[in-house]
Amino acid sequence: MSRNKxxxxxxxxxxxxYYTVEEVAAGKSNNWHGVxxxxxxxxxxxxxxxxxxxxxxxxxxxxxxxxxxxIGHLQNLRSLDLSSNKLRSLPAxxxxxxxxxxxxxxxxxxRVLPYELGKLFHLHVLGLHGNPxxxxxxxxxxxxxxxxxxxxxxxxxxxxxxIPPPARPWIPLARPNRSRGAxxxxxxxxxxxxxxxxxxxxxxxxxxxALTWEYRKKAILDExxxxxxxxxxxxxxxxxxxxxxxxxxLKNDGYESIFSPKxxxxxxAESDRKYVDGxxxxxxxxxxxxxxxxxxxxxxxxxxxxxxxxxxLNRVMPKDNIGLAALLKVKENAWEGVTPEQAAIxxxxxxxxxxxxxxxxxxxxKLIQTMMLGNELKTILDEASHxxxxxxxxxxxxxxxxxxxxxxxxxxxxxxxxxxxVSMDHPDFKExxxxxxxQRISNCDTPNEFTHSFKLASAYSEDIMPYTNYTFDFKGIIxxxxxxxxxxxxxxxxxxxxxxxxxxNKVIGCPHPHIPSDHFSLLVELELIHMPSSQxxxxxxxxx
Numbered sequence: 001m002s003r004n005k006x007x008x009x010x011x012x013x014x015x016x017x018y019y020t021v022e023e024v025a026a027g028k029s030n031n032w033h034g035v036x037x038x039x040x041x042x043x044x045x046x047x048x049x050x051x052x053x054x055x056x057x058x059x060x061x062x063x064x065x066x067x068x069x070x071i072g073h074l075q076n077l078r079s080l081d082l083s084s085n086k087l088r089s090l091p092a093x094x095x096x097x098x099x100x101x102x103x104x105x106x107x108x109x110x111r112v113l114p115y116e117l118g119k120l121f122h123l124h125v126l127g128l129h130g131n132p133x134x135x136x137x138x139x140x141x142x143x144x145x146x147x148x149x150x151x152x153x154x155x156x157x158x159x160x161x162x163i164p165p166p167a168r169p170w171i172p173l174a175r176p177n178r179s180r181g182a183x184x185x186x187x188x189x190x191x192x193x194x195x196x197x198x199x200x201x202x203x204x205x206x207x208x209x210a211l212t213w214e215y216r217k218k219a220i221l222d223e224x225x226x227x228x229x230x231x232x233x234x235x236x237x238x239x240x241x242x243x244x245x246x247x248x249x250l251k252n253d254g255y256e257s258i259f260s261p262k263x264x265x266x267x268x269a270e271s272d273r274k275y276v277d278g279x280x281x282x283x284x285x286x287x288x289x290x291x292x293x294x295x296x297x298x299x300x301x302x303x304x305x306x307x308x309x310x311x312x313l314n315r316v317m318p319k320d321n322i323g324l325a326a327l328l329k330v331k332e333n334a335w336e337g338v339t340p341e342q343a344a345i346x347x348x349x350x351x352x353x354x355x356x357x358x359x360x361x362x363x364x365x366k367l368i369q370t371m372m373l374g375n376e377l378k379t380i381l382d383e384a385s386h387x388x389x390x391x392x393x394x395x396x397x398x399x400x401x402x403x404x405x406x407x408x409x410x411x412x413x414x415x416x417x418x419x420x421x422v423s424m425d426h427p428d429f430k431e432x433x434x435x436x437x438x439q440r441i442s443n444c445d446t447p448n449e450f451t452h453s454f455k456l457a458s459a460y461s462e463d464i465m466p467y468t469n470y471t472f473d474f475k476g477i478i479x480x481x482x483x484x485x486x487x488x489x490x491x492x493x494x495x496x497x498x499x500x501x502x503x504x505n506k507v508i509g510c511p512h513p514h515i516p517s518d519h520f521s522l523l524v525e526l527e528l529i530h531m532p533s534s535q536x537x538x539x540x541x542x543x544x
Contacts, residue, residue: 034079038062049073060084060104072096083107083127095119098205098472098508106130113137118155121204121472123147152200156207160513161505169495171464174527176491181338181530183330184491185287188229189353189402189481191469191519192220193511194236194277203511203518205472210513213241219516221249227494227523228253231328232282233353233402239265240274246282255282258293263300263320279324279353279403287334291348294380296323301372305441311432316365323354323373323403327384330528338530347396347530348384352377354403356413363428367412368438370405374416374452375441377401398528399454401482404469404519408476409462417482418458421451457485459524465496471518472509481524487531494523 034056035048041062049070056079064085072093080097083106090105095116100123107130126147128138140150176184195213200206209215224232232255237246242259250257261278268276283290299320306312327350332343354373357365381397407413412428424435425448442450459481460468468479483490497520501507510518 034058044068046070052076055079057081067091067094069093075099078102080104083130090114090117092116096506098122101125103127113154115154115158118151118153118158118207119205120151121155123151126150148200151204152208156209158207160207160210163501163505164514165501166498168497170492171495172492173490174492176527177489178337181335181342183287183334183528183530184336184525185230185334185528186227186523186525187400187402187481188224188227188232188521188523189479190220190224190233190521191235191355191404191479191517192237193517193519194238195241196238196275196277197236198511203471203509205509206511207513211511216511216516217241217245219514221245223516223521224250225253227521229523230284230287231351231400232280233351234280234282235353235355235404236277237280238275238277242278242280246280250282254284254286256285256290257282258290258324258326260295260322260324262322263297279322279355281324281326281351281353283326283328283351287331288328288349289331291327291329292384294325294327294376296325296352296354296373296376298322298369298372301376301441302368305372305437308436309432309434311364311434312368312437315362315432316368319357319362319365319369321355321357321369323352323376325350325352325377325380327351327380327397335530342530347398347528349400349528350377350381350384350397351400352402354401354405356403356405356407358406363407363411363413364430364432364434366405366407367416367422367426367428368434370407370413370416371422371438371450371452372441374454378453396487396531398484398487399456399482400484400488400526401454401456402480402522404479406478408478414458414480416450416452417454417456417480420454420456421446421449423449455485456482458482459490459493459526460522464493465520465522466499467496467520468522469519470497470510470515479519479522481522483524483526487529489527489529491525491527493525494521496520 033054035051035054036058038061041064052073052075054074055076057074057077058081060081060083062085064087067082067087067090069091071091074097077097077100079102080100081104083104085108087108087110090113092114095114098119098121100120102125103120103123104127106127110131110133128141137150140146140153143149176182198211200208203211237259239261247257257280259278259280261276265273265276299317302312302317306317327348329346329348335343356369377399384397405413412422412426416422438450462477465477467475468477
């Protein structure tokens with residue numbers, strides 16, 4: 001059978017396997033995933049649309065004049081051949097076949113195409129020749145890389161639902177205890193998606209206009225301003241966007257801030273450095289003042305501790321992720337229910353945000369970066385306690401650790417942070433021989449495991465937030481807000497995006513015209529308990 005290939009050439013032979021009666025009786029079966037119907041067929045049996053396991057459907061060389069909208073039921077199709085029929089139009093539901101890689105429509109009577117075809121972002125081969133299509137469509141199609149350009153054009157011109165998602169619910173967890181002194185404050189953690197990563201190659205299901213920074217930045221800032229958290233931790237902030245957008249805009253709203261790009265920025269020319277992304281911490285100046293900021297560079301720490309481990313040099317050191325920490329002083333007038341004398345006792349809050357390496361194949365790097373981060377935070381707290389002279393009043397420091405850890409709840413990273421320990425033989429280390437150098441980093445006394453002294457809890461749980469990162473290829477929890485569970489109490493948090501809205505609007509991934517990042521923001525209201533120095537601290541780390 002001949003097929004109209006026009007400007008493409010695919011080795012797509014169709015193989016048929018026939019079993020004898022004896023072979024079938026012996027238990028052999030053919031799990032067929034393709035159907036071929038050809039021979040002047042004018043109508044198709046409705047039963048065909050029930051075969052939603054199909055990956056290949058060949059309906060070429062027939063006399064079909066219309067394609068039923070039920071074609072959208074065949075969600076698993078990878079190849080669909082409708083060439084050499086008499087089709088005059090296509091149903092919009094064809095755009096629901098988002099796994100399609102090959103769509104052949106040659107030699108039909110098509111004058112227009114539904115804009116919904118732009119949703120077929122996995123499509124590599126599109127056959128259109130032999131149709132009386134308009135010059136606007138064919139001129140794009142005939143350009144180099146024309147299929148992708150045409151899909152982009154069609155998606156960009158597809159009407160988007162004007163119904164925005166409903167407000168995310170606020171989930172109360174506890175009431176503040178008015179009988180004791182405390183600071184009540186809110187914290188946001190948000191990966192805003194760096195502009196250089198927001199491409200059609202990465203997010204082919206999102207219109208190109210909705211990926212532009214000019215479009216997304218307004219929605220991101222609107223969300224930040226709507227929740228107006230007292231402390232805002234951002235990841236994937238481009239250097240230029242921090243200095244020209246986030247910093248001045250939020251300064252007008254009463255925030256001071258610190259920022260650092262990833263370590264690679266140090267080796268770049270100024271013209272390139274401005275596009276490097278990093279982490280930022282904003283804090284409300286009416287409640288907090290900065291004591292000291294700290295940059296944690298994982299590649300530098302890996303190099304300094306690589307003795308005895310080639311993998312530390314070859315796997316960990318090349319990744320230039322960072323952590324950024326701000327030691328904040330709570331201003332005296334921000335405390336509630338304390339005397340002026342008690343409020344004068346300095347009880348700093350160490351706020352840290354981090355962006356851990358992303359690649360799932362480098363789970364060892366993720367875990368080691370997190371261990372190095374914990375060790376550096378301990379050092380920061382030790383140094384802070386010694387920096388206060390005898391005349392200063394200084395009591396226990398609480399830790400707030402936020403970020404995109406690129407690690408699922410069952411990972412070694414989250415086990416280490418939540419449980420305070422991880423086995424030296426944890427599978428995430430991949431048996432790559434890090435033990436000797438990690439023992440120096442961890443300074444642990446417990447045999448066969450690495451530990452830390454922070455008593456941390458995650459504000460969010462899987463039953464509350466099923467995913468914090470939502471793309472077509474991945475949906476899961478990788479963003480976290482950890483807090484010192486003996487000195488800080490969560491009072492409430494922002495719930496998830498409406499699952500009904502996502503389903504009804506067929507949102508297969510973010511960014512989306514109504515959702516400016518591929519991450520959802522996290523927001524928690526916390527109560528920081530004030531502890532006078534005469535009491536034994538009950539929190540994370542006590543200093544005398």
